[in-house]
Amino acid sequence: MLKQTEGSHAVAEAVGLCRPEVICAYPISPQTHIVEGLGEMVKAGEIANCEFINVESEFAAMSVAIGSSATGARTYTATASQGLLFMAEAVYNASGLGLPIVMTVANRAIGAPINIWNDHTDALSQRDSGWIQLFAETNQEALDLHIQAFKLAEEVSLPVMVCMDGFILTHAYERVDVPTQEQVDAFLPPYEPRQVLDPTEPVSIGAMVGPEAFSEVRYLAHAKQMQALELIPQMAEQFKQIFGRDSGGLTHSYLVDDAETIVVAMGSVLGTIKDTVDDMRSAGEKIGVLGITSYRPFPIESVRTALQNAQRVVVLEKSLAVGIGGVLSTDVRMAMSGLQLHGHTVVAGLGGRAITRKSLRALFGKAIRGELGHLTFLDLDWNVVNKQLERERTKRRSGPAAESMLRDVGVVAARIG
């Protein structure tokens, strides 16, 4: 059914249609509306046979999820930013134990400085946690990916993180097609756990594993993600058959076949990039876009195939690996191994900084003219940076950096949007 609704609510409805059995949640912006919606649905009896638990921290949220998933219940939670870091130990534990929990990450920056707005540093900090990580481009895709996530998680017995841009998607009202219960039931069978805490067949889960088998157990986690690499396109195909929509898959490519320049990105910014590419195409530039939907497992082959005929690649990412530059670009460069093309990393949109078509057009123009360096910070205010660097050069007790820089910037609101 077509609906004009908030991204968070669309996700809540999708999760509800997946017949979850245990939902645990701790509030953190911008994930709150999702679990508020689910809490209401459970309390009102709209989601039958489901326990909604308000826990005392994100660490507890993931821990409750571990317990319920290990007892054979379909389990969901959501978090963002600091919350994801606070639960990190349990995040690794859930995947290490092979528990098919589904979690939304409403992508948000990591502090300090504290910032509630969108970027991808939270989810990317957990890239090696063993979770499958899927990035939604639109609210429709966010909704669809949650339905696929449960099926995928339970098939490979690994947890899945569905990442959607905080505020940009979670709080945006858009038209989405909400599927029927019959459609979701036809796609998603009841959860049949591979391992379960059951008094009729007692098992020990979570024993210590020493050097004699640790590598093998860890390799199995990798092998399962490689299986997911095969399964993700198959599931997108099955999804299309039932729901009539293209959603999910490993990557989304747009005008890449003849493109000399390909921009690689994840999440909602792909929309702005495509609009910019359309503008540049009409101006005669051979430019295309490759959107990464499955960040973990990383689709090296698909990326390589998409990029192999290009002359240059611009990886535009909402994340920063301090001390080297890009996070996503490191993986894209792995896929480029052996290909002769120019690679550029662009760090953009940190902490909610708007990524505008104007800036993108100028950026891609520079790339095409061969004027773009290896690492670029889009729309960085060098005056503010240099002023602070100067302050630190000249004064030992230069004070807290963020606060000084904010003072230099002046009106904060002027920088957003």
Place this chain on the structure above:
Amino acid sequence: MSFQPVHFYQTGTFTVGNRLLAQEERSVQANMERTNSLNSGHRACQGCGEALGARYAIDAAMNAARGRLIAANATGCLEVFSTPYPETSWQIPWIHSLFGNTAAVATGIAAAIKVKRQKGQMGDVRVVAQGGDGGTTDIGFGCLSGMFERNDDVLYICYDNGGYMNTGVQRSSATPPAARTATTMPVGPEPGNAFGQGKFVPAIAMAHEIPYVATATVADLRDLEYKVTKAMGMRGARYIHILVPCPLGWGAASQDTIKLARLAKETGIFPVFEAERGEVTGVLKIRRPQPVEEYLRLQKRYAHLFGKKPAVETIARLQAAADKNIRKYGLLDQEAN
């Protein structure tokens, strides 16, 4: 019942011969049908109080749950010594997740059971969570308090040996004052663990007004079985805190585990009581009052108090703490004095 009370004490101890008891009053451990939930062959140290406590507690819980029990276990000695895979001592479904999240994992198990029961996919299965004092009073405290506050249907058992014994005897918030640990060495002007620190989690559990809180020691295993059975007869959050001497960490002889647990109770160092909804409902009275010195002398972690120049003042402070417990919990029968 057809026995004389005098029989209970005829050997000069609390030992009760099962043959003197009615069938329903006999120990779970004395039953040939006991589950051996924590089976033999594990790798606990000789004289391990925790292994003994866990064996009695979990078998009693299994008995009360008619064999339908799931256990969540914190990282620690109990987890490590019971599951050096491919061997496991657990004869019940058992999960170890992390050091600090056991209460929350148990909450998740209980939630899953509730839903599965609603759906008719599972019968009544009960949940216990267990951890050492570090996993309970320190790193797992947030999750524990959350589980209490929500009154989740979990029995949490803390095996308190007063320190991080698994990592090499470091101080926890359950380490008693003056005790030597690897991080509170007997050096400097105030050797051993500081006075005026630490917390007594049973009292904090009571502040949550949960259905049941109890303390116990491995010196009185019948009392422990009684408390576990009673707790299993209730729903909601329940907490049992068991004092379990650690020969390694306490620097005590393996054969003194029971003796030390009994002295902890008889000196008043460790009050043994039970409480419902935040109110104390019963205490195990001190039978033969002992000075704390008797308890301290058996442990090398207090050896610095008994050197050439005994630390009389420190011993007096420890005695005062025990006396306070005796007054606070009414541990002495007036008639017995």
